[in-house]
Amino acid sequence: xxxxxxxxxxxxxxxxxxxxxxxxxxxxxxxxxxxxxxxxxxxxxxxxxxxxxxxxxxxxxxxxxxxxxxxxxxxxxxxxxxxxxxxxxxxxxxxxxxxxxxxxxxxxxxxxxxxxxxxxxxxxxxx
Amino acid sequence: xxxxxxxxxxxxxxxxxxxxxxxxxxxxxxxxxxxxxxxxxxxxxxxxxxxxxxxxxxxxxxxxxxxxxxxxxxxxxxxxxxxxxxxxxxxxxxxxxxxxxxxxxxxxxxxxxxxxxxxxxxxxxxx
DNA sequence: TCGGGGTGTCAGTCTTTCCTGACAGGGGGT
DNA sequence: ACCCCCTGTCAGGAAAGACTGACACCCCGA
Numbered sequence: 001x002x003x004x005x006x007x008x009x010x011x012x013x014x015x016x017x018x019x020x021x022x023x024x025x026x027x028x029x030x031x032x033x034x035x036x037x038x039x040x041x042x043x044x045x046x047x048x049x050x051x052x053x054x055x056x057x058x059x060x061x062x063x064x065x066x067x068x069x070x071x072x073x074x075x076x077x078x079x080x081x082x083x084x085x086x087x088x089x090x091x092x093x094x095x096x097x098x099x100x101x102x103x104x105x106x107x108x109x110x111x112x113x114x115x116x117x118x119x120x121x122x123x124x125x126x127x
Numbered sequence: 128x129x130x131x132x133x134x135x136x137x138x139x140x141x142x143x144x145x146x147x148x149x150x151x152x153x154x155x156x157x158x159x160x161x162x163x164x165x166x167x168x169x170x171x172x173x174x175x176x177x178x179x180x181x182x183x184x185x186x187x188x189x190x191x192x193x194x195x196x197x198x199x200x201x202x203x204x205x206x207x208x209x210x211x212x213x214x215x216x217x218x219x220x221x222x223x224x225x226x227x228x229x230x231x232x233x234x235x236x237x238x239x240x241x242x243x244x245x246x247x248x249x250x251x252x253x254x
Numbered sequence: 255t256c257g258g259g260g261t262g263t264c265a266g267t268c269t270t271t272c273c274t275g276a277c278a279g280g281g282g283g284t
Numbered sequence: 285a286c287c288c289c290c291t292g293t294c295a296g297g298a299a300a301g302a303c304t305g306a307c308a309c310c311c312c313g314a
Binding site for chain 2: 008011012015016018019020021024025027028030031032082083084085086087088089090091092094095097098099101102
Binding site for chain 1: 303304306
């Protein structure tokens with residue numbers, strides 16, 4: 001319930017996480033079903049360390065989650081699956097989110113000239 | 128509707144355009160009302176050339192539009208305003224968009240073989 | 255013991271992007 | 285004339301991100 005991260009920062013994190021062809025492809029691949037790092041690397045044709053980095057970026061943004069499972073044969077396999085996120089993006093939503101950013105960073109004048117109605121507004125997700 | 132560019136590429140363009148604090152702020156500022164370059168630069172506290180670049184990036188992504196107006200006194204002023212875009216972002220949407228990307232790039236074996244769907248994500252209205 | 259998957263991390267490159275200062279104009283008010 | 289405001293573009297430096305190869309480590313099967 002608590003919005004630990006400011007909406008603006010979270011939005012930025014999500015956007016930067018998705019703003020990459022590789023990461024987009026990873027999300028797409030994961031949307032079809034979970035997979036583990038090495039296999040995903042083969043499937044997408046990229047180096048494991050690289051994939052690892054992108055995967056971590058996505059996970060940091062909360063778009064995917066990884067879980068290290070230990071198979072019965074003892075081998076460790078880290079499965080990733082996509083988080084069913086739902087982000088709506090409109091100019092107004094962006095304005096609201098950015099408002100929380102500016103609040104955190106007092107930029108000399110700029111702040112508060114027009115009365116941004118921006119109320120509580122539960123942005124993101126939902127239906 | 129505009130379906131000129133492949134969904135995947137357009138999506139990527141939009142995401143990369145928004146994945147920047149500056150550009151996010153620009154969109155937010157423009158969402159409150161149109162403005163012209165120099166004024167916007169003052170308002171946001173950034174260099175004009177820099178703002179110019181970001182503005183062009185946003186315009187290239189189709190998120191804002193600029194129009195060079197000639198005031199009655201002859202001075203040229205380039206007004207920008209935000210385009211009322213509305214982007215919904217979910218894993219499935221991403222998968223669909225990426226599919227159009229992969230279509231352009233022959234990808235060997237893509238079919239997943241994972242059994243456990245695990246997901247159980249609540250998919251609902253995708254209106 | 256050896257070979258074969260898997261994970262996790264590192265140092266180092268290399269490309270891309272961001273950002274700044276300065277410039278060339280256009281036009282008007284005093 | 286001078287000064288002010290605006291647009292548009294450039295070269296060049298600084299920072300960030302992407303990418304690679306190699307390494308240490310684990311556990312199993314032959």
